[in-house]
Amino acid sequence: MRLVGRTVVAGLAEGPVLASDRPLSLLGGVDNETGEVRDPESPLRGERLGGRVLVVPHGKGSTVGSYVLYALRKRNAAPRAILVSKADTILAVGAVLAEVPMVDRIPVDVLRTGDRVVVDAAAAIVDAPDLVERDVVTSFLEREGRILVVRRSEQVGSFRGKWSGVSGFLEGVDAEAHARREIEEETGLTDVRLLAAGPVVRSRGPDNTVYAIRPHRFASRAGGVRLDWENVEYRWVVPAELAGLDAVPKLRAAYEATLG
Amino acid sequence: MHLEADEERMAIEGTPAERLSMKILKTLGDVYGADRLIPIASAHVSGASPRTLGEAGIEFLEGFATSAKVRVRTTVNPTGMDPDRWRELGVPEVEIRAQERIVAAFAKMGIEPTFSCTPYLVGNRPKFGDHLAWAESSAVVFANAVLGARSNREGGPSALAAAVIGRTPDYGLHRDEDRMATHVVDVDVPMRGYRWSLLGLHLGALIGDGVPYLRGVSAADSDLKWFGAALAASGNIGMFHVEGTTPEWRQANPRGLPKVSVTEADLLATKERHTSGVEPDAIGLGSPQLSADELRHLAELIERHRPRPRVYAFTSRAARAEAGDAAKRIEALGHVVLVDTCLEVAPMDLWAKTTATPSGKGAVYLPTLCGQKVVLDDLEELLRRFA
Numbered sequence: 156m157r158l159v160g161r162t163v164v165a166g167l168a169e170g171p172v173l174a175s176d177r178p179l180s181l182l183g184g185v186d187n188e189t190g191e192v193r194d195p196e197s198p199l200r201g202e203r204l205g206g207r208v209l210v211v212p213h214g215k216g217s218t219v220g221s222y223v224l225y226a227l228r229k230r231n232a233a234p235r236a237i238l239v240s241k242a243d244t245i246l247a248v249g250a251v252l253a254e255v256p257m258v259d260r261i262p263v264d265v266l267r268t269g270d271r272v273v274v275d276a277a278a279a280i281v282d283a284p285d286l287v288e289r290d291v292v293t294s295f296l297e298r299e300g301r302i303l304v305v306r307r308s309e310q311v312g313s314f315r316g317k318w319s320g321v322s323g324f325l326e327g328v329d330a331e332a333h334a335r336r337e338i339e340e341e342t343g344l345t346d347v348r349l350l351a352a353g354p355v356v357r358s359r360g361p362d363n364t365v366y367a368i369r370p371h372r373f374a375s376r377a378g379g380v381r382l383d384w385e386n387v388e389y390r391w392v393v394p395a396e397l398a399g400l401d402a403v404p405k406l407r408a409a410y411e412a413t414l415g
Numbered sequence: 416m417h418l419e420a421d422e423e424r425m426a427i428e429g430t431p432a433e434r435l436s437m438k439i440l441k442t443l444g445d446v447y448g449a450d451r452l453i454p455i456a457s458a459h460v461s462g463a464s465p466r467t468l469g470e471a472g473i474e475f476l477e478g479f480a481t482s483a484k485v486r487v488r489t490t491v492n493p494t495g496m497d498p499d500r501w502r503e504l505g506v507p508e509v510e511i512r513a514q515e516r517i518v519a520a521f522a523k524m525g526i527e528p529t530f531s532c533t534p535y536l537v538g539n540r541p542k543f544g545d546h547l548a549w550a551e552s553s554a555v556v557f558a559n560a561v562l563g564a565r566s567n568r569e570g571g572p573s574a575l576a577a578a579v580i581g582r583t584p585d586y587g588l589h590r591d592e593d594r595m596a597t598h599v600v601d602v603d604v605p606m607r608g609y610r611w612s613l614l615g616l617h618l619g620a621l622i623g624d625g626v627p628y629l630r631g632v633s634a635a636d637s638d639l640k641w642f643g644a645a646l647a648a649s650g651n652i653g654m655f656h657v658e659g660t661t662p663e664w665r666q667a668n669p670r671g672l673p674k675v676s677v678t679e680a681d682l683l684a685t686k687e688r689h690t691s692g693v694e695p696d697a698i699g700l701g702s703p704q705l706s707a708d709e710l711r712h713l714a715e716l717i718e719r720h721r722p723r724p725r726v727y728a729f730t731s732r733a734a735r736a737e738a739g740d741a742a743k744r745i746e747a748l749g750h751v752v753l754v755d756t757c758l759e760v761a762p763m764d765l766w767a768k769t770t771a772t773p774s775g776k777g778a779v780y781l782p783t784l785c786g787q788k789v790v791l792d793d794l795e796e797l798l799r800r801f802a
Contacts, residue, residue: 163446187471218550218570219462219472226471242446248572251439252475259446 156286156365158261158357160238163247165277166256168236172270173207174263175199181220181245190232208274209234210266214245224249236274238263238281265357265365288367289360290325293409294334296347296375301391302410303380304400305341308387313360318390318400320409325369334371342389343381347373353412358404368405372413416444416584417451425580432483436576443573444584453546453585456564457488458578459534460526461550462571464495464760465513466784472571473513476520479575483524486581490529490539491521492551493704493729493757500753505765526578530755531731532703533640535562538733543662546589548577552653553644553703553776559654561639563662565589568653588653596628596656596667601676603631609793610682611638612775615645617685619652621675628656628669637706644703645775689778692788697767698722698797701729702758702777707737710752713794714741717748720798726750727766729757759784771797 175198179185184194190204204227214220224246227233233253237246242259250257256276266272266283273282296303304318323337331349339345353370360366380389392400397407418426418441426437440452462468468476494514496506522528531537532551541547541564549555549566550573558564567587569577577583587593600618604610611634618627627646634642634657646652656667700713710730717726728745732754735742742752753761759780763770770781771790781787790797 163442182467182469187469217467218572219467219469221570221572222462222468222472222475225475226469229474244443244570244573247442247446248439248570251435251442252572 156283156288158265158281158283160258160260160279160281162276162279163242163257163259164250164255166236166254167276168208168256168274170206170208170235170272172210172266172268172272173199173202173204173234174210174266174268176212176264178213178215179211180216181214181223181249182217184216184220185223185227187223187226188230190227203232204234205232207234208236208238208272210238210261210263212263213239213241213243216245218245218248220245221249221252224255225252228253228255236276238266238274262357265359267359286363286365288365291322291366291368292325292330292334292337292371293320293322293368294338294371294373295320295410295413296338296342296344296373297350298375298378298391301393302397303342303375304390304392304397305382305386306388307403308385311385314403318402319406320370322403330369331371334373338373341383341385343379344375344377346376350374351413351415353409353415356405356409356412368409370409370412416441416449422452422580422582430482432479432579435479436579439573439576440580440582440584444586447584447586449584449586451585452580452582453589454581455487455548455577455583456541456545457490457539457547458485458574459490459492459539459547459549459551459554460521460571460574460578461492463492463517463521463530464756465510465517466495467760468517473516476517480520480523483575483579485525485578487578488539489526489578490531490534490537491526492530493532493760494518494530494755495760495762496756497753498755500751504751506762510762529731531733532757533706533731536706536734537731546583548574548583550574552647555653556643556647556655557640559588559594560643560656560661561636566653568647568651591666594654594663594666595626596669596672597625598622598627599669599672599674600627600629601631601674602629604677604679604682606632606634606638609641609773611642612645612773613682613685614677615642616649616689616775616778617677617681618675619646619648619650622650622652624651626652626654626656626667627675628658628664628667628672630658632657634660637708640703641775645779648776648779686791689775689789689791691782692769692790695724695767695769695771695790695801697763697770698724698726698801699729699758699763699770699772699777699781700726700774700794702772702774702780704757705730705734707734710734710738710745711741714744716795716798717745717750720795720802721748722798722801724771724801725766727758727761727763728752729761730754763787771801773797
């Protein structure tokens with residue numbers, strides 16, 4: 156799998172990921188002699204940053220925390236690279252002071268502790284050679300301000316019983332044509348018009364699988380849905396209701412990606 | 416971000432400190448989408464006490480100072496102790512030695528030894544429209560909101576980098592669009608004294624990130640100092656407007672924004688949330704440092720109420736010089752007036768386990784930085800209650 160983000164500090168690095176879904180405070184949160192995480196609110200507590208590729212949403216806490224990365228670098232205990240979803244002043248300045256390659260705009264929840272990654276920060280590329288991507292096409296049908304969601308049956312291979320857009324693994328290369336085929340099979344609707352195709356949204360599946368969701372949004376003239384075996388129930392919901400559904404991962408993010 | 420020819424030169428051929436500073440500014444400019452650097456009128460650096468810097472920060476400053484010289488007027492935050500009083504107050508010598516290394520590094524860079532979190536009261540008072548690179552969140556919000564100057568909430572290292580180059584990336588609160596109101600706040604309760612701190616704590620936690628626009632109140636600059644400090648301590652906020660009062664309220668464009676109303680119950684809940692102690696063994700004042708007027712007022716109140724717990728009043732060297740008589744009267748009754756340091760960077764844990772304070776910012780940081788339980792209340796009420 157290859158992720159492309161944005162360069163914060165250029166440089167090359169390779170190593171095992173140390174990942175957390177919580178922001179990390181450096182000042183007081185990381186021991187500046189050993190690089191051990193002390194932040195009681197961090198799931199990384201007890202882990203050491205040295206030799207790892209640190210993956211966190213962003214930094215938090217005092218801006219003096221930047222100096223901690225500098226100290227770790229002097230003691231050979233700094234992380235090899237830093238990957239974040241949103242760069243902030245504390246981590247970005249810390250990476251500059253410590254000369255640690257850093258990339259932002261990375262979907263950090265796709266990476267897990269132990270994944271092996273190769274980072275080319277100047278090109279903003281993160282390769283995870285052991286992770287395998289599976290392309291998924293997800294379509295949102297829109298009618299009179301509502302979106303069609305379907306609940307997956309017990310016969311499908313994954314996410315049984317969860318609410319979803321009209322989805323399937325991509326076959327071939329033409330995602331839009333595939334989306335139209337899936338819509339016809341799963342809903343019986345044929346009179347649909349493409350409104351938008353969003354950028355890829357990634358979601359970590361079991362083991363080394365990463366789902367690369369290609370979201371599409373169509374306008375549907377008709378509302379009479381005829382389900383096939385893949386789904387057991389459907390609803391037309393307003394967008395705000397997406398958040399409250401027991402849904403497949405990243406359903407709302409995939410919908411929002413189609414809004415541009 | 417585009418660099419001018421002289422900026423490119425500093426980035427490539429400059430001193431080690433200039434090259435590193437340019438790298439910091441270029442990185443932040445790119446991260447936050449600035450298209451250029453702009454000249455600043457002054458810089459204000461945070462991270463000046465051994466406890467906030469740690470050995471890591473001290474090592475960095477010492478190395479940086481071997482080639483760093485500031486290009487613009489630069490002031491610096493409070494240190495961890497009053498250099499004239501540490502011995503009598505039981506501060507360990509090892510902390511003093513660490514403090515001396517920090518002070519020496521800043522002096523070598525040409526930074527003015529103001530050691531104040533209120534640079535705007537000690538001679539570094541920005542003019543309307545000045546661009547600044549200030550760290551110290553309480554001073555940033557005062558400069559933006561009350562003085563109409565323009566600064567992002569810099570960190571210690573980024574303020575230093577801007578001081579060395581004399582410029583800062585043009586994004587965020589330097590730009591008109593990010594200074595517009597994001598929330599309209601209808602204040603339906605009477606405001607005075609420490610209630611401004613409660614309001615700041617409440618709104619900072621509620622809004623988190625944004626620019627509040629207050630209606631239905633009027634305020635003196637001294638009220639807004641306490642309000643802004645609390646607001647910036649509980650939220651990631653660097654700007655606010657008060658209708659009819661602050662200099663940019665007419666440009667704030669509050670139409671059609673989400674509305675917040677403030678009730679007596681909100682302020683009471685905020686006070687309770689920040690109250691963790693019962694019987695204080697110290698009363699801590701400052702954060703931000705007291706002005707000369709506030710010192711004079713404090714002297715009167717202390718003489719009137721004679722509080723039992725020792726009062727630690729933190730102020731700037733300049734304010735104590737200006738209100739020297741008041742400082743003497745406070746100390747004559749067994750209390751202390753400390754300079755060059757402030758409530759949450761001083762070692763309050765050496766002197767107390769529970770600290771009473773009217774400062775909203777103090778109430779946020781005393782538990783985490785100084786291990787204190789806190790009694791948050793109005794100043795006169797505290798002095799009277801614990802008399």
